[in-house]
Amino acid sequence: MVFNTRNFTLSSGLKLLLALYAISLLGCSRSDEVGQCNAAPQAPARQVVIIGIDGLRTDAVSPTLTPFLFQLAESRGLAWGRVDVSNGRTQQTYSAPGWISVLTASWASAHGIVDNNSPGPVKSETVFERLQARKADSRSILMTSWKPLYDLVEGRLRGLPELHHAAFLRKNDAAVEQEVLTTWRACQPDLAFIHLDAVDEAGHDGAFDPSDPGYAAAVRETDARIRRLWEKALASPSAQGALPQRLVIFASDHGGIGNKHGRYSEAERWAPLLAISPSGYPAVKISELVEIGQASLDFVQ
Numbered sequence: 001m002v003f004n005t006r007n008f009t010l011s012s013g014l015k016l017l018l019a020l021y022a023i024s025l026l027g028c029s030r031s032d033e034v035g036q037c038n039a040a041p042q043a044p045a046r047q048v049v050i051i052g053i054d055g056l057r058t059d060a061v062s063p064t065l066t067p068f069l070f071q072l073a074e075s076r077g078l079a080w081g082r083v084d085v086s087n088g089r090t091q092q093t094y095s096a097p098g099w100i101s102v103l104t105a106s107w108a109s110a111h112g113i114v115d116n117n118s119p120g121p122v123k124s125e126t127v128f129e130r131l132q133a134r135k136a137d138s139r140s141i142l143m144t145s146w147k148p149l150y151d152l153v154e155g156r157l158r159g160l161p162e163l164h165h166a167a168f169l170r171k172n173d174a175a176v177e178q179e180v181l182t183t184w185r186a187c188q189p190d191l192a193f194i195h196l197d198a199v200d201e202a203g204h205d206g207a208f209d210p211s212d213p214g215y216a217a218a219v220r221e222t223d224a225r226i227r228r229l230w231e232k233a234l235a236s237p238s239a240q241g242a243l244p245q246r247l248v249i250f251a252s253d254h255g256g257i258g259n260k261h262g263r264y265s266e267a268e269r270w271a272p273l274l275a276i277s278p279s280g281y282p283a284v285k286i287s288e289l290v291e292i293g294q295a296s297l298d299f300v301q
């Protein structure tokens, strides 16, 4: 929303009232350049956080490379699972089809994004839209540094100004982390998708292989980043002092071989996955990439 303030002579009191009215109507307002998520009236009772680690191979999840993520599973009596992101060698193992499959709970044959050059529009409904259709006052956010993903999702959502959805495009994972740390407490979305890209970048720079020093370093760094998000942002209560019951899903979109991915080798088509439900809740079983969206919506309800 853009106000032309050139000729405004309103008293400051009236301006304030208008601003408060606008905030109450919009909730999370959306902006292409500057993402922002305004405070919800109250923190949701249940919250889903999907953390997408781009290009993380299944064999990169280990006590040495991902001590935090490994231990997180062990402490809950869980083991990391894996999913075939190629849907039986029918979907190319690129990031755009993979993440759009996560965010629409459908394969590329339905959502239409077959590779990283697919221009869109995304043909399937996103979980952000479905969430709000079920729960009118809900809020969702997407954070990423990868512009093609941001453009695809926002391209679909742009025509829906009533949607309480905030999208953040930041310059790298460090900036994404900073955004989460600074806005989480106030925003407290019902559903968040946080995308981290550094592991994929390291794979392309060197090799998608835990024995590649650059790849291993990026995996370690991402594990440490997620630990900080977990301990600093997710563990802190909302502005009202509440802490939602939270389902956290860690997922990747593809593996890789050499410095590439996109095809159907075993190293490319399997991706690690872990769902951590709150204590006292049944374990959430996810065996396909496209089940993440439905599991998320089911939990929020």
Ligand SMILES: [Zn+2]
Pocket: 055, 095, 200, 201, 204, 261
């Ligand atoms: Zn890649």
